Amino acid sequence: MNKSDDLAVHIRVESALIEEQNQDELPGITEGEIIVIRSARRKRNIAAYRQGGRIVVSIPARLSKSDERSVVPEMVAKIRAQEARSSDQSVLAGRIEDLLANLAPEMTERPISVNWRKMQERWGSCTSVDGTVRISDRLQRAPKHVLDFVLFHEAIHLRYGDHGRQFQALLARFPERERAQAYLDGYEAAEDALLPPNLPN
Numbered sequence: 299m300n301k302s303d304d305l306a307v308h309i310r311v312e313s314a315l316i317e318e319q320n321q322d323e324l325p326g327i328t329e330g331e332i333i334v335i336r337s338a339r340r341k342r343n344i345a346a347y348r349q350g351g352r353i354v355v356s357i358p359a360r361l362s363k364s365d366e367r368s369v370v371p372e373m374v375a376k377i378r379a380q381e382a383r384s385s386d387q388s389v390l391a392g393r394i395e396d397l398l399a400n401l402a403p404e405m406t407e408r409p410i411s412v413n414w415r416k417m418q419e420r421w422g423s424c425t426s427v428d429g430t431v432r433i434s435d436r437l438q439r440a441p442k443h444v445l446d447f448v449l450f451h452e453a454i455h456l457r458y459g460d461h462g463r464q465f466q467a468l469l470a471r472f473p474e475r476e477r478a479q480a481y482l483d484g485y486e487a488a489e490d491a492l493l494p495p496n497l498p499n
């Protein structure tokens with residue numbers, strides 16, 4: 299089996315797929331943005347990757363049509379989720395860059411990675427040793443100034459591990475810190491209020 303065999307299969311399948319989509323579109327997928335390759339070389343594994351504006355899904359040639367219809371949307375969703383995560387991360391890193399450049403230009407420390415993390419107890423955390431900043435996913439829909447406040451707080455931890463005087467002096471440069479802190483306090487109070495009551499033993 300060589301490349302041109304694969305290509306022939308691909309062209310045939312692509313035209314077949316477009317016909318099929320005209321009758322009944324795959325859920326969540328706009329016509330023309332995915333290419334399904336049926337590869338005779340592939341025995342069982344399925345691969346998906348981005349190629350320009352399209353997502354290519356490579357499946358074993360013998361996979362049934364009904365398996366294809368369930369597996370292709372799944373793989374496309376996986377690629378899109380990956381892309382959303384990495385763009386989120388670069389957005390968060392870009393925000394930290396702006397905040398430090400504007401508010402704390404003397405700081406040269408930068409995080410190696412900034413990620414969303416499922417965290418209920420904290421709004422963010424910073425490990426200065428490996429330069430990782432994690433932000434609670436509860437902030438994904440928070441107003442910009444609130445997310446910026448938490449990002450700035452964690453970024454300062456790259457230099458200062460505690461909440462001492464030097465840390466506070468830098469944090470005080472954040473213009474909307476009282477409003478941001480009020481949002482966070484209010485959010486926590488609402489979470490506490492919504493917890494089921496502690497029943498006596």
Ligand SMILES: [Zn+2]
Binds near residue numbers: 451455461
């Ligand atoms: Zn802190």
